[in-house]
Every structure is written in C-alpha cells, then in structure tokens.
Amino acid sequence: MTRKMTSSHTPMIGVFDSGVGGLTVLRALVERIPEASYLYFGDTARLPYGSKSAATVAHYAVGAVRYLQDRGAELLVIACNTATALALDEIKAAAGVEVIGVVEPGAEAAAAASRKRNVVVIGTDATISSHAYRRALEARNVAVREKACPLFVPLVEEGWVEHPVTEQVAKIYLAEAFSPEVHSDDADVLLLGCTHYPLIKPLLRRVAPEHVAIVDSAESTALNVARHLHVELPPSSTQTKNEPSPVRHIKFFATDSAEKFRKMGSRFLGLAVEDVVHVDLKE
C-alpha cells in the first residue's frame, strides 16, 4: 500500500546498498528532495553482492532493511541493483512500508526515452544474469540487449573515472553491446544498471554511439521517489546539480570500517560523508 506524504511532512527515507555505490542514488535524492531526512545503510562488510547467490543477497538485504525501519525509515529505497534484481519481492514482503527499487524506475525511463523501442542495458555480472532489466523492459515492449561490464566497478573504485584504461575497457564493452551482429544496432538508449556507473557517465557519453541517449537508473529512481512523495521538482534540475541544497539530517550506517566508508563515500556522494556509525549485523 502506498502511504502518501503531505507536503508539510518531512519523510525519513531509508536508502540501502551493499556499499558506497548507492550514494549516487542518495545524491540524486538529496538534489530532488532536500527537505527529507535520510538514513543510508551500506553493507560494506559483506559486499559485493554481485558475486553472491539470490538466497544470500535476500538474507542480507532483509536484515539491513529491518535495521533502517527500526530507526524510523518511512520509505525504503533499494539503491543496490543486485539486491533489487535478486531480492525485491522478499524485501517487500518483509517491509511494512513502501519499497522502491532501482530496476523499475530505470526501465521506465529507458522505455520512455527509446523511440526505436530498443535498449542496451549494462551492469554487474549478477544484475545482468538476473535478467531483471530485461523483464522490466520487455514488459514495456522494448527489445533489450544485456551486457555485463564487471571491470567498471573496480575501475571507478580505483579512481580511474577519466583514465585511458577505463576508456579502452568501455570501448571494448560498448562495441560488444552495440555490435550489429547481435541486432542491437538499432538501440538508441544505453541504460546504466549499476550505481557506480554515474561516475563514468561523461566517459561513457564520449564512447557510446552519438545517437544513443544515456539513462541512469540512480537519477530515474530519485525522480520516481519524488513523484511518489508528491514533491514539487525544482524548475530546472540542472541548476541544482552542482550545488546540492544543504541537508539537515543525513546519517550513515556501515557494516565495515566507518573510516573507509567516509573516505570512499564522499567521492560517490559529492558531499562530505560525516555522521557514519559502524553496525555489526548478525546473520
């Protein structure tokens, strides 16, 4: 059931990810809904979810989501593509509040952007082999080509977001994804199905074919949450892009070192990551 928030109420939004990647979703949320309070949970002791089975991911995600609810989250955003792809139904069943994952908003935005009804989606191995984006796009009558890009996450974490090696890797991956032999030469949208990828969006823009529009599921998810909360969007979202409004309440939980989270996190959030609490979740 959807719980509608009135404009006078400031909702507490819980954002969950396996690590720091989901901070790109939090960043987009803060830009769209600066008046909300935020709790962010990064399950850094057990990342990456990408190499784990569906059962393991569901077990971890449900534990984290319960933790966020216990601390007052009124709306949950699953900012982890792998958790959304493999465990959204289990999370929804376990949660007593509205849950929004990254797959549906991303697929919706990609479908809306594709005139040719033909989309290429890229993500981690686990996200791609779950075929969650494929299902969501095909349900919207959009043809899909899926391509796993497992090196992008470590390249972003190495800080090589504008590096010749990353560009070479992107050329290899995108050449395969847009190869005419796989009948995706008609694709006119590239959907970024991983929260790390917004950091290499400028590089991907240069490498992707010119006629291809890039849709970012982090961005799409934030817009979806704003619509859900009936938040009036700023007249031009690009104006606020580089100057996020000051946020009053934002608190971070990490299952591994708080210090490491602080360090890596600020690159993804684009803001200093300060109030980090270490959490020890028993299995």
Add this chain to the structure above:
Amino acid sequence: MTRKMTSSHTPMIGVFDSGVGGLTVLRALVERIPEASYLYFGDTARLPYGSKSAATVAHYAVGAVRYLQDRGAELLVIACNTATALALDEIKAAAGVEVIGVVEPGAEAAAAASRKRNVVVIGTDATISSHAYRRALEARNVAVREKACPLFVPLVEEGWVEHPVTEQVAKIYLAEAFSPEVHSDDADVLLLGCTHYPLIKPLLRRVAPEHVAIVDSAESTALNVARHLHVELPPSSTQTKNEPSPVRHIKFFATDSAEKFRKMGSRFLGLAVEDVVHVDLKE
C-alpha cells in the same frame, strides 16, 4: 608445535581462502605433494576479504578454519594473503594444528632470491596496507617497496590474463613500483603477494624489468609445506607443472553457490573442480 608426519602417513591438508584464488596454492601443493588428501574451503559468500577490517577477516577466517579441522584437517594452509596478513595470529591461537600462511614463505623465498636485498611486493589494497610483507622482509634485512594493484584481481576474474588492457594496467602499476624516484630502481625481485597473480605471471614477466626475478608466494608456500612434511620433492618441479599427478582425495567447500565455484575454480586449479559442497556458516 610442529607435528612431523612420517612418510607412510598421508596427511589431510586443509586449505583456506576467501574465494577461488587460493586454488593456485592448492595447485602448487598438489604438484608437490600428490599423495596427500585435501580439503579446500572458499568463503565465497563473504569475499573479498580485501575490503574488510582486520576484526571482520579474523572472525570469518577462524570460523572457516574450525570447519576444516572438524572435518579432519591435520595441517592448515592459509592461502589467502589478506587473512594471513590480518589474522594469522588469531587463526593460530584458535587452531589446534600447525598453521602455515602465505606471507612468511613468500618473504623467505623473495629474500633468498634478492642479491641486492631490495624487493618490490604487489598485492591487493588490504594486503599492502597491512604491511605484513614489509615486516617479514625487513626482518630479513631486505628493503621493500609496496604497491597495491587492485585491478589485477577483477582482470583475472574477467579472464583477461593475456589481454592488452591487463598489459597496460600492469605497465602503469609496475612503472610506479619500479620508479627510480621511490629508490626502488635497485629492486631485483618482484614478489606476487596475491593468489590471483600466478595466472598473469607470463604477462608480468614480459612487463617487469628484465633483471627482476619473479617470486610467487603460492609456489613458495607449497614448497614450505612440503619441507614441513618432509616430502621428497620431484627431481624437477618443472616436469610436473603441466601434468599434475592424479589426486585421489580432494574435496571443496564453498559458502556461496557450488556451481559458480566449480565454474571459476577450474581456471585457477588447472584441473576440473568436481566435489563441491555448499556450506552455510553462521556468523
């Protein structure tokens, strides 16, 4: 206390790693000591240890090592550089049998190979920032330059072991490691401080300066175990390299999908990985 095995006794050797990387150590062990029985534990549901804190790694490793002992392991090989670097003392304290990690044998072999008493060691972020190899080498009066190479593991797992991108990354990393500005131009040994790296040893051989010898801690650890067990080594170890003797007893345990372990594992072991049991370790 060292428990000496007589040559008539076939010891049960337990090999522990966070994932499949330690299979390069198992491979070297099987080549040296084909008459032994082996248990291999890959904590694949909680990998990589490289990004986790020392306390988390110790907690996980001790649980896995107890599991191996419960199933009859008489000697434990910690084939995980991160676990050895961060938690060897805790593992030794918890184990009732001899424990051999990868750091000391690797450092010993590197020290023996370096005429200039100057070694470059490469590994994951966690292994390098633990400074375990630095301490082990400095205790042998060897000067050390440490260099973290976080992209090598994902490149090996992508299967790009002979790929131009991996060669480019190796050139960047090794140029930094052997840069004259860091006074390591005198280094004559490159120590591979990560179990994934033996798979790119031929590539590293091409990229590293010619005068530099490559020492592989997987190989060194197997030799150390053989010496410990008073195993007579084959007259020429290179003869057996590509034709490992048939092994009778070898059993695998993985905390995540057995199927995934089988698939990825055979590339690291150089043999088919068959008898895999999924294990659910509670924290």
